[in-house]
Every structure is written in C-alpha cells, then in structure tokens.
Amino acid sequence: MIYRLGDFQFPSAPEQLYPETPQRPWVLEVGFGDGRFWPHYARTFAEVPNYLGVELSGVSLLKANRWLKAAGLTNAVLTKLPAEVLVREVIPHGALDEIVVNFPDPWPKAGHEDHRLLRAPFFQLAASRLKPGGAVLLTTDHDEYFEFACEQAAASGVMRTELTQPPAAALETKYALKWRDLGLSPRHARFVPTAHPAVPSSGYAPFPADPEDPAVPHSIVQLPDSFDPQTFSKHTAVHPRGAWTVVLLDLYASLRRSDHGRSWVALAHVEEGGLTQEVLIDVTAREDGSTLVRLSRFSGPIITPGVKAAVGVLTDVLAGLGAEVRHRGY
Numbered sequence: 266m267i268y269r270l271g272d273f274q275f276p277s278a279p280e281q282l283y284p285e286t287p288q289r290p291w292v293l294e295v296g297f298g299d300g301r302f303w304p305h306y307a308r309t310f311a312e313v314p315n316y317l318g319v320e321l322s323g324v325s326l327l328k329a330n331r332w333l334k335a336a337g338l339t340n341a342v343l344t345k346l347p348a349e350v351l352v353r354e355v356i357p358h359g360a361l362d363e364i365v366v367n368f369p370d371p372w373p374k375a376g377h378e379d380h381r382l383l384r385a386p387f388f389q390l391a392a393s394r395l396k397p398g399g400a401v402l403l404t405t406d407h408d409e410y411f412e413f414a415c416e417q418a419a420a421s422g423v424m425r426t427e428l429t430q431p432p433a434a435a436l437e438t439k440y441a442l443k444w445r446d447l448g449l450s451p452r453h454a455r456f457v458p459t460a461h462p463a464v465p466s467s468g469y470a471p472f473p474a475d476p477e478d479p480a481v482p483h484s485i486v487q488l489p490d491s492f493d494p495q496t497f498s499k500h501t502a503v504h505p506r507g508a509w510t511v512v513l514l515d516l517y518a519s520l521r522r523s524d525h526g527r528s529w530v531a532l533a534h535v536e537e538g539g540l541t542q543e544v545l546i547d548v549t550a551r552e553d554g555s556t557l558v559r560l561s562r563f564s565g566p567i568i569t570p571g572v573k574a575a576v577g578v579l580t581d582v583l584a585g586l587g588a589e590v591r592h593r594g595y
C-alpha cells in the first residue's frame with residue numbers, strides 16, 4: 266500500500282499501519298529502488314515481518330508496489346519521502362527491528378559527504394527508533410562509503426559495528442546485480458545500538474478533518490481600507506537556528522468568493538528538516554470586517570513548525586502593510 270505523508274500519524278503505531286499484524290517484527294528499508302529486495306528477504310522469515318519502504322523516486326515507488334502485489338505481501342507500506350523525515354517524524358521510539366540500506370547513493374565527489382545518509386546524526390536517530398537488539402544493515406559495493414559509514418557509526422557514540430555476511434536477498438537487488446556484473450563484491454555491516462538516545466521528532470500533525478478546527482494555523486487581522494495587494498512582494502524568512510525557511514511567493518485574488526469583502530490566497534514554499542511543502546494560505550474577509558488568515562487544506566499540507574511559521578510570516582507581512590493583528594493562532 267502506498268502512503269502519502271498526510272496518511273501517517275506522527276508517530277504512527279504499528280496498529281495503524283498493520284492492523285492485522287501489529288505484533289510482528291518491523292523492518293524499514295531505505296532507498297528500496299525497484300523494490301525487489303523485500304520479496305526475497307520476506308521469504309526468509311517463518312512469519313513475514315511488517316515492512317515499511319521509503320524512497321525519493323516516484324517511479325521506483327510504482328515499480329516496487331508491483332513487486333509487493335505480485336508477491337502477495339500485504340503487511341507492507343511504501344512511501345515517497347526523504348528517509349530522515351520518515352524516521353524522525355513517523356517512526357515511534359524503540360519500534361523498529363531492522364533498518365536496511367542496500368547500495369545507498371555513494372556521493373563520491375569530495376565535499377559531497379553531507380549528502381550521504383549514513384552520517385552520525387542519522388545513526389543517533391536510528392538508534393532512538395530501533396528496539397534493543399535491533400540493527401542498521403548496510404550492504405554496499407563502495408569501499409570508501411563503507412569506511413565512511415563505519416567511522417560515522419563510531420562517531421555517533423551509540424553504535425557498535427559488526428562485520429558480517431550480507432543477507433542473500435541484498436545480493437539480488439538491481440544494484441547488487443549491476444555491480445556483480447562489473448566484478449565488484451559488496452561489503453556488509455550490522456550497526457547495533459549500544460544506547461537508545463531520545464532523539465525528538467519535530468511535532469508534525471495531520472490537517473484536522475474540520476478545516477475550521479482552531480488547530481489549523483490562523484490569525485485574524487484588520488486590513489486598512491487602503492490595503493493594496495499589489496504592494497505585496499516575495500518575502501523570505503529563515504528560522505534563527507535554521508529549523509525552517511519560508512518563502513512567501515505571491516498573493517493572488519481568490520477564486521472563492523467571500524460575501525464580506527475581498528479575499529486572497531498566498532502561496533508559500535516551506536522547507537524544514539529535509540521536507541519541502543508548497544502550501545496555500547487563505548486570506549478571507551469576515552462578516553465583522555476583519556480578515557481571517559488561515560492555512561488552506563487544498564494542497565494536503567501537514568501541520569509542521571515551518572507551516573505554522575508561514576502563517577506567522579504572512580501575518581507579519583500584512584502587519585507591515587498596515588494591518589492590525591488581532592489574534593495569532595499558530
């Protein structure tokens with residue numbers, strides 16, 4: 266089954282994702298590519314563990330879904346997200362048995378190490394989400410990345426490295442076969458947590474069922490009679506410690522009519538912790554002459570610190586254009 270970010274809870278318990286089999290072990294595969302690892306690996310268990318696969322590529326997601334269906338693997342969820350976001354925001358603490366990483370992108374150029382997944386902060390996050398006795402399983406053909414990952418695991422202070430043989434299924438993936446054809450042999454490590462640090466999530470929440478729920482980030486402002494949307498211009502705001510970046514891109518006349526006066530919709534680009542969302546914020550005239558600024562459900566947003574900040578940034582921009590802020594609900 267394919268899940269969008271908005272289908273998850275933050276965190277998501279196995280009972281939500283696998284209602285028929287919540288007690289089974291839980292395996293996360295990062296960067297599953299065309300998805301052929303899991304059907305091979307699942308077969309090696311007497312009882313098929315619950316599976317969560319995370320990928321950046323939408324094409325891979327569709328291919329992998331076909332493999333899962335063909336193999337009849339029902340307690341399996343695929344999603345298109347950066348792995349770091351999924352692990353931090355969706356996985357409960359101490360919930361996973363294994364995190365499998367087969368042939369991660371090596372980012373071989375000097376100076377590109379920051380793009381690599383298996384760095385000390387990820388190992389700390391992984392240790393916080395793994396059960397005691399759980400492990401991160403790495404298989405790669407790339408010697409330099411392998412050494413790098415082992416160094417980073419040691420630097421994390423929470424992982425012990427065991428050098429072992431890879432599971433046979435890891436040698437049947439698309440990249441495994443590609444490297445085998447080139448005569449390269451893969452290396453494998455199990456990174457076992459020696460501690461389970463409490464790495465916090467950022468506090469994401471799904472958009473409430475009722476769009477008028479006060480949990481939807483909003484504010485109430487009084488626009489001056491002279492308010493002219495033409496004076497609005499692109500505006501960027503950055504969290505002081507870099508937690509989010511908000512870019513207010515535009516303010517359009519709204520197609521949705523308000524009976525009470527002029528209405529607009531702002532387009533905002535929000536980046537935070539590896540996640541990017543394009544959100545709309547409605548700016549709607551109210552009966553009492555004030556104006557409601559509220560996150561729209563239109564683009565299916567998740568309520569995150571960055572999205573709340575976007576409503577705040579727009580409110581402040583309107584204040585800079587002469588609005589009086591009456592209420593801040595974000």
Ligand SMILES: C[S@@+](CC[C@H](N)C(=O)[O-])C[C@H]1O[C@@H](n2cnc3c(N)ncnc32)[C@H](O)[C@@H]1O
Nearest residue numbers: 296297298320321347348367368370438439440
């Ligand atoms: C070299 S391919 C390996 C694919 C597959 N594991 C295999 O062995 O055939 C690496 C995959 O990791 C995915 N990927 C890279 N960074 C990722 C991230 N941060 N989160 C999720 N997937 C990621 C890429 O989209 C790509 O499909």
